[in-house]
Amino acid sequence: MNLSTALLHALKAHGARELFGLPGDFVLPFFQQAEQSAALPLYTLSHEPGVGFAADAAARYGGGLGVAVVTYGAGALNMVNAVAASYAEKVPLVVISGAPGALERSNGFLLHHQTRSLDSQLAIFREITCDQVVLDNAADAPALIARALGNCLAQSRPVYIELPRDMAAAPCGEVRMVAPRKPDPDAVRACAAEVLRRLGRAYRPLLLVGIEIRRYGIEHKVAQLARLLRVPVATTIMGRGLLAGEDAPLLGTYLGVAGDPAVTRAVEEADALLMLGVLLSDTNFGVSARKIDMRGSIQALDGQVVLGHHVYPDIPLEALLDAMLEDGVSMALQAPEPQRVRYPRELRADGEPVAPMDIARAVNDALAAKGAMPVVSDIGDCFFTALDIDGGGGLLAPGYYATMGYGVPAGLGLQASSGKRPLILAGDGAFQMTGWELGNCQRYGWDPVVIVFNNCGWEMLRAFQPEAKYNDLSDWKFADMAAALGGDGYRVNTRAQLRQALDKALATRGRFQLIEAMLPRGAQSDTLARFVAGVKRLQAAA
Numbered sequence: 001m002n003l004s005t006a007l008l009h010a011l012k013a014h015g016a017r018e019l020f021g022l023p024g025d026f027v028l029p030f031f032q033q034a035e036q037s038a039a040l041p042l043y044t045l046s047h048e049p050g051v052g053f054a055a056d057a058a059a060r061y062g063g064g065l066g067v068a069v070v071t072y073g074a075g076a077l078n079m080v081n082a083v084a085a086s087y088a089e090k091v092p093l094v095v096i097s098g099a100p101g102a103l104e105r106s107n108g109f110l111l112h113h114q115t116r117s118l119d120s121q122l123a124i125f126r127e128i129t130c131d132q133v134v135l136d137n138a139a140d141a142p143a144l145i146a147r148a149l150g151n152c153l154a155q156s157r158p159v160y161i162e163l164p165r166d167m168a169a170a171p172c173g174e175v176r177m178v179a180p181r182k183p184d185p186d187a188v189r190a191c192a193a194e195v196l197r198r199l200g201r202a203y204r205p206l207l208l209v210g211i212e213i214r215r216y217g218i219e220h221k222v223a224q225l226a227r228l229l230r231v232p233v234a235t236t237i238m239g240r241g242l243l244a245g246e247d248a249p250l251l252g253t254y255l256g257v258a259g260d261p262a263v264t265r266a267v268e269e270a271d272a273l274l275m276l277g278v279l280l281s282d283t284n285f286g287v288s289a290r291k292i293d294m295r296g297s298i299q300a301l302d303g304q305v306v307l308g309h310h311v312y313p314d315i316p317l318e319a320l321l322d323a324m325l326e327d328g329v330s331m332a333l334q335a336p337e338p339q340r341v342r343y344p345r346e347l348r349a350d351g352e353p354v355a356p357m358d359i360a361r362a363v364n365d366a367l368a369a370k371g372a373m374p375v376v377s378d379i380g381d382c383f384f385t386a387l388d389i390d391g392g393g394g395l396l397a398p399g400y401y402a403t404m405g406y407g408v409p410a411g412l413g414l415q416a417s418s419g420k421r422p423l424i425l426a427g428d429g430a431f432q433m434t435g436w437e438l439g440n441c442q443r444y445g446w447d448p449v450v451i452v453f454n455n456c457g458w459e460m461l462r463a464f465q466p467e468a469k470y471n472d473l474s475d476w477k478f479a480d481m482a483a484a485l486g487g488d489g490y491r492v493n494t495r496a497q498l499r500q501a502l503d504k505a506l507a508t509r510g511r512f513q514l515i516e517a518m519l520p521r522g523a524q525s526d527t528l529a530r531f532v533a534g535v536k537r538l539q540a541a542a
């Protein structure tokens with residue numbers, strides 16, 4: 001076994017299902033080993049941001065590890081934004097970067113792809129990963145790999161592995177998985193008992209769930225706890241789509257002033273708000289009608305639990321849930337029968353122009369008729385529209401870090417990793433960034449259905465600065481380019497054309513389907529309109 005094959009087998013043992021990458025001379029030896037060993041399928045994309053987004057989506061959707069393999073300098077630094085997004089949104093992504101070998105490091109020349117110093121890249125990745133290892137010594141490599149991959153899963157954050165090219169074929173021992181640290185059972189029980197007491201004393205308890213319950217694969221336990229305690233559940237905007245497949249008393253998504261008033265009231269008036277895996281971010285709470293009493297709430301995040309001024313430092317989320325499920329049986333809180341989440345349906349397929357909400361209706365009608373699909377959304381008004389789309393098949397979007405360019409490559413990563421056909425939503429601005437990755441579908445037989453919200457502009461920005469001219473984009477006629485990239489394109493102006501195009505696209509397999517929905521300039525989804533109005537109202541009141 002050599003260092004590359006030891007690393008590949010360790011990745012697989014930790015839950016990686018494939019590699020995404022873009023080679024360069026510093027990482028060619030590893031690519032060669034990866035292709036020869038066939039330990040994991042290897043997919044290449046056209047630009048490193050897409051490689052990072054695809055690997056991120058594979059981990060988000062399927063659990064386990066996402067793996068992005070790039071060359072040193074120009075490759076790895078090109079992927080910094082995607083890795084930063086994975087860090088912010090707690091995605092277990094493994095970055096493997098090739099690097100100069102020992103001899104070339106000491107020959108006195110400045111090396112190609114080098115920036116300030118040969119260690120600058122490692123310094124940059126220290127900021128956006130939870131662990132970093134440099135595999136420049138075969139004897140230490142197995143333990144370093146085990147530590148990094150163990151931390152990636154335990155913290156659900158990206159890690160950085162630097163692999164000098166002269167080490168790829170070095171003889172190496174096997175990597176032994178590091179068993180996750182066990183928390184102190186007494187501390188877990190004490191914490192669970194205090195949380196249950198808080199909930200038991202409350203008149204209006206509520207569970208608010210966020211991304212960690214997906215990352216640690218515990219949605220079913222959260223649903224079980226909510227049913228057991230009869231406490232309603234709401235998701236944060238980032239947690240949209242969580243618990244979709246579970247039998248849980250789900251109220252809906254909390255969007256503050258921009259959301260369903262009943263859900264907003266339930267969250268903001270809860271006298272015991274148990275937040276499970278919720279990031280305290282502006283996107284999750286920035287449009288709160290009234291300040292949520294964070295001191296009165298209970299936050300279980302990042303492996304610790306905070307109740308008022310009490311902090312339990314080492315309580316993994318799943319351990320807390322197991323203890324609450326064990327002890328919670330004695331409680332039977334009287335919670336209101338929650339409403340089931342309803343999605344807009346029944347598109348009027350007529351000659352009227354298409355608005356964002358028509359896309360939500362058309363998609364919900366199609367999903368109801370043809371079955372759930374994973375939905376992957378970029379950032380723009382398509383993201384706000386996605387909040388009105390049935391996320392039963394899963395909803396992926398960088399709702400907190402909010403980088404554009406995520407949609408198409410993430411959808412490709414999801415299909416490569418899960419085999420499921422995704423529905424991808426992207427604005428014209430975001431599609432201009434990474435939509436061209438669709439050209440890789442024909443090599444791998446991927447066939448996503450893509451809906452481009454073409455309003456010929458950066459509409460989300462225009463919502464806040466209507467007078468600005470710089471938000472205007474020209475009409476790129478994306479549908480005309482689909483055939484050249486190996487897919488089918490449909491340009492739709494009316495709701496009837498949208499319905500026809502979506503039916504045809506869903507019925508066509510083996511080629512990507514690109515529906516370019518022409519939206520009148522200024523047309524906004526209901527949620528974006530409420531979001532903008534809410535933010536303006538809160539800013540005026542500040």
Ligand SMILES: Cc1ncc(Cc2c([C@H](C)O)sc(CCOP(=O)(O)OP(=O)(O)O)c2C)c(N)n1
Nearest residue numbers: 380381402403404427428429430457458459460
């Ligand atoms: C990589 C990147 N660059 C810039 C931004 C800022 C930004 C937005 C967020 C606020 O940061 S929303 C937006 C416009 C999006 O345009 P488009 O994709 O056409 O969608 P729509 O027209 O529906 O808005 C930009 C430029 C971003 N989020 N990500």
Ligand SMILES: [Mg+2]
Nearest residue numbers: 427428457459
């Ligand atoms: Mg746009």
